[in-house]
Amino acid sequence: xxxxxQKLFPSFSKELIQDIKANEVIKNFSSGEIIMRTGQYIKxxxxxxxxxxxxxxxxxxxxxFFMYYLKPGxxxxxxxxxxxxxxxxxxxxxxxxxxxxxxxxxxxxDKWMMEHRSWYEFVIGTYRNRxxxxxxxxxxxxxxxxxxxxxFYLKRQVEACGCKELKLSHQEIGSxxxxxxxxxxxxxxxxxxxxxxxxxxxxxxxxx
Amino acid sequence: xxxxxQKLFPSFSKELIQDIKANEVIKNFSSGEIIMRTGQYIKxxxxxxxxxxxxxxxxxxxxxFFMYYLKPGxxxxxxxxxxxxxxxxxxxxxxxxxxxxxxxxxxxxDKWMMEHRSWYEFVIGTYRNRxxxxxxxxxxxxxxxxxxxxxFYLKRQVEACGCKELKLSHQEIGSxxxxxxxxxxxxxxxxxxxxxxxxxxxxxxxxx
DNA sequence: AACTCAATGTGACAAAAATCACATTTTACC
DNA sequence: GGTAAAATGTGATTTTTGTCACATTGAGTT
Numbered sequence: 001x002x003x004x005x006q007k008l009f010p011s012f013s014k015e016l017i018q019d020i021k022a023n024e025v026i027k028n029f030s031s032g033e034i035i036m037r038t039g040q041y042i043k044x045x046x047x048x049x050x051x052x053x054x055x056x057x058x059x060x061x062x063x064x065f066f067m068y069y070l071k072p073g074x075x076x077x078x079x080x081x082x083x084x085x086x087x088x089x090x091x092x093x094x095x096x097x098x099x100x101x102x103x104x105x106x107x108x109x110d111k112w113m114m115e116h117r118s119w120y121e122f123v124i125g126t127y128r129n130r131x132x133x134x135x136x137x138x139x140x141x142x143x144x145x146x147x148x149x150x151x152f153y154l155k156r157q158v159e160a161c162g163c164k165e166l167k168l169s170h171q172e173i174g175s176x177x178x179x180x181x182x183x184x185x186x187x188x189x190x191x192x193x194x195x196x197x198x199x200x201x202x203x204x205x206x207x208x
Numbered sequence: 209x210x211x212x213x214q215k216l217f218p219s220f221s222k223e224l225i226q227d228i229k230a231n232e233v234i235k236n237f238s239s240g241e242i243i244m245r246t247g248q249y250i251k252x253x254x255x256x257x258x259x260x261x262x263x264x265x266x267x268x269x270x271x272x273f274f275m276y277y278l279k280p281g282x283x284x285x286x287x288x289x290x291x292x293x294x295x296x297x298x299x300x301x302x303x304x305x306x307x308x309x310x311x312x313x314x315x316x317x318d319k320w321m322m323e324h325r326s327w328y329e330f331v332i333g334t335y336r337n338r339x340x341x342x343x344x345x346x347x348x349x350x351x352x353x354x355x356x357x358x359x360f361y362l363k364r365q366v367e368a369c370g371c372k373e374l375k376l377s378h379q380e381i382g383s384x385x386x387x388x389x390x391x392x393x394x395x396x397x398x399x400x401x402x403x404x405x406x407x408x409x410x411x412x413x414x415x416x
Numbered sequence: 417a418a419c420t421c422a423a424t425g426t427g428a429c430a431a432a433a434a435t436c437a438c439a440t441t442t443t444a445c446c
Numbered sequence: 447g448g449t450a451a452a453a454t455g456t457g458a459t460t461t462t463t464g465t466c467a468c469a470t471t472g473a474g475t476t
Contacts, residue, residue: 410452
């Protein structure tokens, strides 16, 4: 079991792995479940060991804007910096493939930062990577029109799932990009005509 | 002099202040100067002691999208997590009011994180705050139309400068929001009709 | 086979934003 | 005081995006 942890988080030291195993609470979630809601208090740092989690920013009117995926071997950056205060979550996290996560009490965060060099580097690295990912998301909405935003979105999905057959409905894409299904349908059709994708029911084959 | 540092960064411990003073390189920049360019290697952590710095995300076609301000007592979050590797800057920072900054070699970052609790908390807090600020920026572009984005933008300017008379041209606002001057001029006119602002040449008086 | 429901296609139209083309107004500076 | 440059105002037009209203298609169920 600790072998598995080590495989998922190869940078972690043996001592850190031991510490995690001594304190972890493992939780399982099924597809569709919401792990974290906007405004909910964060009590744990979340390490993903199985499945896929989608992280969203929500607005007041029920809009859900897709930010990034959490996959095995990754951690929720925001759940790592709520150290001292009772901070509320600024994001919503939804499971899209049955997931298993390790919950580590926030109180241990600070301690491990000092004691485990590999934890410190993991946290800093996680933060940096997420920040940069979010900056790219900003690029796409600030600088690009919807057609390019869609291409960017599809590319990220391919990266995340590691395959070129995306199981996504036009409705879901529209919702993730905060636009309407019709717009997505039309843009996808254009992309198909350009030979960039092949459309099937509930599946988009990426040819780029 | 160390009194001044202490005043700007009240959470810093005396020992940390001493360490900073022993290692700092102070640099001055005039309005208009660019402190950091996109793609440039980051060698220092930047602490702002005077002036105002605007942080932008750039695109390939010369677009500059305004992200946030750096004011005295604050630090560039991104310059704090490039620890080990030779990382390139993902943002551009431009001085808008003559500024003085303290450059701390990145090599000291890790050391201080372990040695100074107050530095550790400052770094984590800086990171968290910037992340949240960036999330709000995402909200505004992902969920809101240009009229609301403009209001959000103006509110942030008021917060940053601490006054209600903003010295901004319509062109600059348009550029910051990645839209055209005409759009901004028209929206501002509408806001003036609604009694939210009063327009002058090179100055916008905020009445909200 | 008939039915239901989710997913997708599509035309028509409205609204928002971008672009173009000038007019007007200040300000700064010879 | 005259002039150039910067800042702002505004109409006309196009493009992009959002919305509405239905048609069609396909998959699964009974």
